[in-house]
Amino acid sequence: MSDLTLPGMPTAQLEHDPARDEVVQAFNKADPDGKRAAAVFRATFDQLYDGQHTGRFRWDQLFKTEKTHYGTLLEINLRREFDDVIDDSVEDHALDYSICGYDVDCKFSQGMGLWMLPPECFGQLLLVAWADDAKGTWCLGVVRATDANRRSSANRDGKTQLSLPGRQQIAWLHYGASLPPNVLLSLDALTLQKVLAPRSGQARVTELLRLVTERRIGRNTIATLAKQDDYMARLRDNGNGARTTLREAGYLIPGGDYEAHRAVARKLGAEVPDPGEVISLRVVPAEADAPWTVELDGRQWRLAHAGEPAIEPAPKLPDVRKRQ
């Protein structure tokens, strides 16, 4: 069983259950570092926030019915993402998924460990999930709802929960793993206020990139601030796009969709944006022997230190063709 333990995983002797181990290994093989699952948790929060249309980015901004159904959306989105692992269960079977030929029910709870188990999943395998956007954390594991793993009490519907021993019998795929960042959620109140203050989407996007530097910013964050269809155009280097406006103040804003942009971030020693992300970097001309420089417009540039003033406009980013 030692090959199924993971960093941060609560240690307990898991009972013998080859079916559970098969399911665990199928997920581990398909998503060894949990990046795919993490993206599903992130996308499910973002789907509920619907920031592009509503400007929302926090759990407490959701309608009650949206909060109630995070688990349903997660179940749908895991099914879509893990089409290589999860099959539909047989038509007249009551559980959500079939994995490695075993019926599996997908359960989410806003409270860690508080999954509600209906009678039809008793004795069956459960894919148990938990995530908290404010904490930036998620967990995903597999456990069998055996008699010993369930509490003996039940509510009127016959639903119960995992018992304490049952919770210790969860084979965790990932425990306390990190969600892709929700940048707006992580801002201090003053910065957030400044970012949200402008009346135009363009100005809000520009303000974010002015105030939040050296951090990867996802397309959903841009959409939430822009609140319009063509939100990625707010970054553009023309007219009043953010790249043009902020260049004057010494900002370089490489995007993760372009390898040439990613190389700029890498050479400057900054975090490298993934596809769909950007990063805002304040740069100044570099001394001849400075480490972490990049050549642009025929000169060397480095990241500005905290508080160091921009003495001239930032250079242009390399011309790019979009990666397909």
Place this chain on the structure above:
Amino acid sequence: MSDLTLPGMPTAQLEHDPARDEVVQAFNKADPDGKRAAAVFRATFDQLYDGQHTGRFRWDQLFKTEKTHYGTLLEINLRREFDDVIDDSVEDHALDYSICGYDVDCKFSQGMGLWMLPPECFGQLLLVAWADDAKGTWCLGVVRATDANRRSSANRDGKTQLSLPGRQQIAWLHYGASLPPNVLLSLDALTLQKVLAPRSGQARVTELLRLVTERRIGRNTIATLAKQDDYMARLRDNGNGARTTLREAGYLIPGGDYEAHRAVARKLGAEVPDPGEVISLRVVPAEADAPWTVELDGRQWRLAHAGEPAIEPAPKLPDVRKRQ
């Protein structure tokens, strides 16, 4: 009660229930023609199909877990769209919504009339919904789950359904109303095969606009065929965009986002596309006295008759600035 009857509504004497009537009137006032509700049903199907990423456009292409949860998404999407009518129910109340101060549960069933009613909604108001994309139809009504309106049998969870008299006690907001069209679903098999055959998204979009004329086509249909982020660019009048390619064959493709384009469709006597939609029109130079003509590029044009060959390229559409 006569002011609550609607075309196509099954007629029955509704029992006295002022709360139900208040809820009905709140919806009727907010959405007298049902356009808002129809758009929610359409968007919920499209959200599940996720055509931009999957190319799907039919119910039978969905995963089991997606089919199961149409009702959940509808509940979320109705709450979002009708924020002016629906409030969150009080935190510890079990039902989905509060409307005019009354607790209301939102129920969807794939089978007309087969809503599953859990004990917590007994005696309460229900917003009952049904939709079928293949039939292009939806229904929405309000009914109270009184003892007489429920079947006396229940399943193991204590859930039951409306009785036959209960179904006749539904105050229909809309009955047998039309869904906004799912164009791909409505094509004959041969046309559909031709539209889906090309390997590039651009070619599929162009083929649709070549084969499906004089019908409004929504942005979701374009996204489903293009299967890419920047799908609306596939319509563009430059490079190998559809407007450029099809102009040579006499096609004019006005878009509903632009009043000048809408005017072209209107003057030609075609259906007028709504924002987010386009319509593909074959045109030929018009005789001097022809009705339904539009002046473009300094000449008069009319719709081509069925089978009439295009004798020259279509004119350019008016220059436009996007409506905000």
